[in-house]
Amino acid sequence: MDHNLEQTVVLLSRTPATLNVLLRDLPDSWTLRYEGPNTWSVFDVIGHLIHGERTDWLPRAKRILQFGESKPFDPFDRFAQERESKGKSLSQLLDEFTALRSENLAELASMKITREDLDRRGVHPALGGVTLSQLLATWAVHDLTHIHQISRIMSYQYRDAVGPWSKFLGVLHCTGHGA
Amino acid sequence: MDHNLEQTVVLLSRTPATLNVLLRDLPDSWTLRYEGPNTWSVFDVIGHLIHGERTDWLPRAKRILQFGESKPFDPFDRFAQERESKGKSLSQLLDEFTALRSENLAELASMKITREDLDRRGVHPALGGVTLSQLLATWAVHDLTHIHQISRIMSYQYRDAVGPWSKFLGVLHCTGHGA
Numbered sequence: 083m084d085h086n087l088e089q090t091v092v093l094l095s096r097t098p099a100t101l102n103v104l105l106r107d108l109p110d111s112w113t114l115r116y117e118g119p120n121t122w123s124v125f126d127v128i129g130h131l132i133h134g135e136r137t138d139w140l141p142r143a144k145r146i147l148q149f150g151e152s153k154p155f156d157p158f159d160r161f162a163q164e165r166e167s168k169g170k171s172l173s174q175l176l177d178e179f180t181a182l183r184s185e186n187l188a189e190l191a192s193m194k195i196t197r198e199d200l201d202r203r204g205v206h207p208a209l210g211g212v213t214l215s216q217l218l219a220t221w222a223v224h225d226l227t228h229i230h231q232i233s234r235i236m237s238y239q240y241r242d243a244v245g246p247w248s249k250f251l252g253v254l255h256c257t258g259h260g261a
Numbered sequence: 262m263d264h265n266l267e268q269t270v271v272l273l274s275r276t277p278a279t280l281n282v283l284l285r286d287l288p289d290s291w292t293l294r295y296e297g298p299n300t301w302s303v304f305d306v307i308g309h310l311i312h313g314e315r316t317d318w319l320p321r322a323k324r325i326l327q328f329g330e331s332k333p334f335d336p337f338d339r340f341a342q343e344r345e346s347k348g349k350s351l352s353q354l355l356d357e358f359t360a361l362r363s364e365n366l367a368e369l370a371s372m373k374i375t376r377e378d379l380d381r382r383g384v385h386p387a388l389g390g391v392t393l394s395q396l397l398a399t400w401a402v403h404d405l406t407h408i409h410q411i412s413r414i415m416s417y418q419y420r421d422a423v424g425p426w427s428k429f430l431g432v433l434h435c436t437g438h439g440a
Contacts (some may be wrong), residue, residue: 083290083294083418083422084422085419085422086290089288089290089291092287092288092291093287093291093415094390096282096283099282100282100283102282103278103279103281103282104279104408108271108272109268109271111262111265111268112271112272114262115262121349128303155281176423197376206425206426208287208423209426209428209429211300212424212425212426213424215422216343216422216423216424216425216426217426219419219422219423219424220424220426220430221418222419223416223423223426223430223432223433224430226412226413226415226416227416227431227432227433228337228428228431229283229408229412230409230412230413230416230431230435231431233405233406233408233409233412234409236272236293236405237405237406237409239404240262240264240398240401240402242263243262243394243398244389244395244398244399244402245266245391245398245399245400246389246391246395247385247388247391247393247395247396247399247402249388250388251399251402251403251406252406252409252410252437253402253405253406253409254402254406255293256409256435257298258289258395
């Protein structure tokens, strides 16, 4: 389907509560373990979502509206959460993500983006030309790709515990598709 | 990690609320669309989870405790939801799933499963010999595999809307791994 800003916002507004219900106060064995070397834990993923709220989505939307194609987006730091999450608890990260998302959606609403605005173009440092519409649709699918990843990281911890059922459980055969 | 019944129950108890927060009252465009012919919508997935609560997990656990390897599990009908969900709304299905999961977890608690019980064996009609421990771990990972699937089905609806970002969004490259 075509991008629909209202339906994007509906999704974006639910992600913090979804992650809260799924994750808050879970035992560390579900939230601090990885899928092997150089992979992320659930804790790392929430830190990454926070960094996106601070530096990626809304700042890039404003960049498009202010500068169009004359000033590319700043590159996104995919490893910032290693620094920024240090010493925090998962509950603190969930609170931080919830507050930032709520502020960002309030600010997005105040921008009163029009149909014409959605077609405005900016420049991604790796992907080249993109539209505001694509950026906002990606914000929502980015949430979903990390819900997808979180379900996979958690499943991985039981990869042996399920025994022969492993072959029926698609999530255990997912490698993340390089994302 | 090894199977831990307490940590399995913690996950199982959260899934209904997670799905409620993520899905209830979403526009139909997120919940009634598929990934192409012969695939499931989010609505279908919730129906499938309901059928599992009724016929799969707890009935199979009881079968193991009562009959061990002398009586294999009944086969699971992966398409029952086509019949059983007919005429219902997504909200009704979410309510039904929530109630059944809650009843099943209460019954599971009342069974007072011991460390020795977890090693008891039953027979799966396709997989052969399995343990009660593996069955219960699979119940939890089965929830996660369907959260994984739901995030993928929803993302698929925006596969074009995200434009060139598609290549960075792993969930858009997931084919479900045959599950």
